[in-house]
Amino acid sequence: MSNLYTRSEIYWARFKVRGIEYRHSLRTRSKSVAEKRLKALRQSIEDQALFGATGPVSWQDAVVSWNEHIARSISASTCTRYISSLGQIRTWLDNKSVQEIDGAVLRDLVKGRQRHGVTNATIRRDLTAIASVLAHCVDEGWVEENAAQAFNRKRVPERRDPILLPTDDDVAYTIGREATRFGDMMLLARETGMRQEEIAGLEHSSVDIKAQTITFIGKRRKLRSIPLSPVAVELISRQPRFLKCQFVFWHMDEDAEGKPIASRYRNVSSNFGDYTERAAARAAKTDVPYRRFRFHDLRHLFAVDYLRTGKGGIYDLQRILGHTTITTTEVYLDYLTPEQAQAARTGVAQKGAQKRRSGTDD
Structure with a gap:
């Protein structure tokens, strides 16, 4: 079925996104213009369905926003530790929007960090830092769920080194x-x-x-x-x-x-x-x-x-x-x-x- 049709020589768009049918006037008699407007309209509706009404928010922008607010709720040393962790995982998240960060993305991050020889204790701290940023995103209405908080940390069990007491x-x-x-x-x-x-x-x-x-x-x-x-x-x-x-x-x-x-x-x-x-x-x-x-x-x-x-x-x-x-x-x-x-x-x-x-x- 064509996504374009005409009414009184005006092109209209008709398509479905996630099972919902949309019909909109494209307000043009030109087919080439209608095709461009259809593409833009469909992309906008798909983004809203996937990312929410606010549209996609990049991970980097989310970290900046988080950093502006986090000092009010955690100690300076904890903030420093979180920022250090966030700096180490940029390879996996900097090209993502916060709406794209789900369990699959975090599993890839964990595997990548393990391949680099990072200890599970450090990876767990990374996940805690990510969860803090995503909690801020939830508060801002950018995402509905905190994927890092829901992540099963049994995948990265922390093995504590034996305590060797100094004399x-x-x-x-x-x-x-x-x-x-x-x-x-x-x-x-x-x-x-x-x-x-x-x-x-x-x-x-x-x-x-x-x-x-x-x-x-x-x-x-x-x-x-x-x-x-x-x-x-x-x-x-x-x-x-x-x-x-x-x-x-x-x-x-x-x-x-x-x-x-x-x-x-x-x-x-x-x-x-x-x-x-x-x-x-x-x-x-x-x-x-x-x-x-x-x-x-x-x-x-x-x-x-x-x-x-x-x-x-x-x-x-x-x-x-x-x-x-x-x-x-x-x-x-x-x-x-x-x-x-x-x-x-x-x-x-x-x-x-x-x-x-x-x-x-x-």
């Missing part, structure tokens, strides 16, 4: 003989189990020395309150304050006019890498046993020590670390003796640990 000698050797502000950041992680960015962003207003607690907004914007040991109190108390700087741990920087200012630590990972690299070089020269570790391993070391010395139970530790589920915290039970693990499960603090926490001796 106290490893920690001391990494810090070196001279006390530094960055070295104190490491020691505070060892004493509190705080994440590196939580320590880097720690503000004086979050610290209550008298009550020996730190209260702050942590990962996933959860309010956390953690106890401070006497050592942790000393570490924080000995940090010099810089005028008008709210951060406990700061480093010198320059403003736009070249004037000295105190700024929040921004490169914790790279600084820590420099520390462990120098420590490894010193150890190699002097034949000292030393194993490099990650800043996050100090958090693991705190957690195991907390349970091993009976300072509290597994649920106390979950609250201190800010874990969403107890399953995440229970991984530390593997580093305990059966007796210690049982005490941790029942939440029974050992008598000696209770006295150490209160500052009394036997």
Whole structure:
């Protein structure tokens, strides 16, 4: 059946899109003009049927729009992590509209990333970043469903590397003989189990020395309150304050006019890498046993020590670390003796640990 017909010598269009018949006057007596208008009209209706009333929105435009709004709802560190992930997956999405991103597109992305040797943990973070952008698209009315959120992540199971705890000698050797502000950041992680960015962003207003607690907004914007040991109190108390700087741990920087200012630590990972690299070089020269570790391993070391010395139970530790589920915290039970693990499960603090926490001796 022809898609063109005439009424009173005026050409009309007649066609179906997704089972719906459309008839429109093309307002011309010229067949060649009618054919061009038919093509444009049909393309417009097909686009509306496929993409919605707003038409296609490119992935790149969606990311720009998302970036303008996302800072209101997530932390700066999370935003930075998302942007890093989005930069890595441009090959698969930059030529797409958001309406075209479905399960098939995401499966191709996952396979492509795996072929490049990317770990499943990183791919899962990529999917989380994509889901954040698509959630914004849903809010804007550009798409109806979030394909990344619906994606079956069992396809990319996350296999965690076994935790290798550093020794106290490893920690001391990494810090070196001279006390530094960055070295104190490491020691505070060892004493509190705080994440590196939580320590880097720690503000004086979050610290209550008298009550020996730190209260702050942590990962996933959860309010956390953690106890401070006497050592942790000393570490924080000995940090010099810089005028008008709210951060406990700061480093010198320059403003736009070249004037000295105190700024929040921004490169914790790279600084820590420099520390462990120098420590490894010193150890190699002097034949000292030393194993490099990650800043996050100090958090693991705190957690195991907390349970091993009976300072509290597994649920106390979950609250201190800010874990969403107890399953995440229970991984530390593997580093305990059966007796210690049982005490941790029942939440029974050992008598000696209770006295150490209160500052009394036997």
